[in-house]
Amino acid sequence: MFKEEILEKKVGIIGLGKYLPEKRLTNKDIEKIVDTTDEWITERTGIKERRIAREDETTSDLAVNAAKRAIENAKLKPEDIGLIIVATITPDMFFPSTACIVQSKLNVNHIPAFDISVACSGFIYGIAIAEQFIKSGAYKHILVIAAEKMSSVTDWTDRSTCVLMGDGAGAAVLGEVEEGGILSIYLGADGSKGNLLEMPAGGSRLPASASTVEKRLHFLRMEGNILFKHAVKVMAEAALKATEPLGLKGDDINLVIPHQANIRILNAVAKRMGIDPEEKLYLNIDKYGNMSSASSAVALTEAVEQHRVKKGDTILLDAFGAGLTWGAIVIKW
Ligand code: UT7
Numbered sequence: 001m002f003k004e005e006i007l008e009k010k011v012g013i014i015g016l017g018k019y020l021p022e023k024r025l026t027n028k029d030i031e032k033i034v035d036t037t038d039e040w041i042t043e044r045t046g047i048k049e050r051r052i053a054r055e056d057e058t059t060s061d062l063a064v065n066a067a068k069r070a071i072e073n074a075k076l077k078p079e080d081i082g083l084i085i086v087a088t089i090t091p092d093m094f095f096p097s098t099a100c101i102v103q104s105k106l107n108v109n110h111i112p113a114f115d116i117s118v119a120c121s122g123f124i125y126g127i128a129i130a131e132q133f134i135k136s137g138a139y140k141h142i143l144v145i146a147a148e149k150m151s152s153v154t155d156w157t158d159r160s161t162c163v164l165m166g167d168g169a170g171a172a173v174l175g176e177v178e179e180g181g182i183l184s185i186y187l188g189a190d191g192s193k194g195n196l197l198e199m200p201a202g203g204s205r206l207p208a209s210a211s212t213v214e215k216r217l218h219f220l221r222m223e224g225n226i227l228f229k230h231a232v233k234v235m236a237e238a239a240l241k242a243t244e245p246l247g248l249k250g251d252d253i254n255l256v257i258p259h260q261a262n263i264r265i266l267n268a269v270a271k272r273m274g275i276d277p278e279e280k281l282y283l284n285i286d287k288y289g290n291m292s293s294a295s296s297a298v299a300l301t302e303a304v305e306q307h308r309v310k311k312g313d314t315i316l317l318d319a320f321g322a323g324l325t326w327g328a329i330v331i332k333w
Helices: 004-008 027-031 038-045 059-073 100-105 119-133 191-196 210-214 223-247 263-273 293-305
Strands: 011-019 023-026 049-052 083-087 113-117 140-148 168-174 179-187 257-260 314-321 323-331
Touching: 011 059, 011 119, 011 293, 023 119, 027 038, 027 191, 038 263, 049 100, 049 168, 059 100, 059 140, 059 168, 059 293, 083 100, 083 119, 100 113, 100 140, 113 119, 119 168, 119 179, 119 293, 119 323, 140 210, 140 293, 179 223, 223 263, 223 314, 223 323, 257 263, 257 293, 263 293, 293 314
Parallel strands: 011 179, 083 113, 083 140, 257 314
Antiparallel strands: 011 168, 023 049, 140 168, 179 323, 314 323
16 A cells, blocks of 8 residues: 555544443442542542442453454454454453453454553553554554453552543544544653552562452552642643644634543643543543543543534543553544
8 A cells, every 4th residue: 555545545433432430439349448538539539439340341342342342343253353442450350461352242253453551541552553554554453452351450458549440432433534543643652660560469560369369459549639630730731732733722722631540630631632621521530430441432432422423523431540651642523
């Protein structure tokens, strides 16, 4: 394929789907588990409740449910998909990848499938990868799923983190579009600050042992306060880096659909972008908490379902998470 053809090709999201487990865990429920209050959680984070997957429900189950809806929404069949990308930090197991498990559950054997580990920015990185593969002509339709069972890595004795997380999945089918589509992508990472949000054990550095289990090292740990400041800075910066090359200002964006880590982070980002959060910030953190990669995927799906995103709108996806990683994407719907 000639370079001009690659550049001319417009790639967009042609189908979306989400899946949230049925069980709701409210702040009042958490008051019974750790020393916290509904008031503290609501004021400091914006979260009122989150969804928790059943014990027998795995990340791939959440992923498949969201994927089936996205494929149907795109008016396609699973066999029309050429590649599966799953963004997750809570895979069913270390290997095989959750994407391969999803492939098998969707009955679409032999198409390539792989996971990406980008934490909360995973949906954005997944879309970025898919866009390149479609532009190059390698695949026609790509399924990008962001799925997390965060409850499986949550330390239910640590009040500073257990109030934040939730389980869920969102999926998008990408393909060529006639108008609009993805206008710009900006990705970033800073591995030197990885220790601010990590799950210390279980990998080659600290393989699982009785001692790592006893020290509770198989749960996520977070320096919330320091992360907060980074999140505001880099999410605002990512928004600027994705919009500036297109000559877009805050006013030109119809809706910002961010990763939902903390309502105070999002209001601060909106302020830096010069947008009215009431009007232009899509929020669902109150219902689902922080679902890592799945947060922005579910938020985009809901925003479209609720007609907050209309044909011709310019939207901005913006995320930040462990790694540290971050990214933003501008899409004309
Ligand atoms: O997904 C992407 C990555 N994640 C993020 O970007 C998250 C970023 N960080 C945050 O959202 C916030 O830092 C948190 C919500 C995690 C914490 O809020 P904060 O305003 O930064 O609180 P803090 O950690 O500074 O703690 C303030 C106080 C402390 O008490 P003292 O030392 O002031 O007496 C904590 O012990 O609040 C206490 N605290 C709690 N109190 C009641 C911490 N967690 C709780 C709790 N309930 N659940």
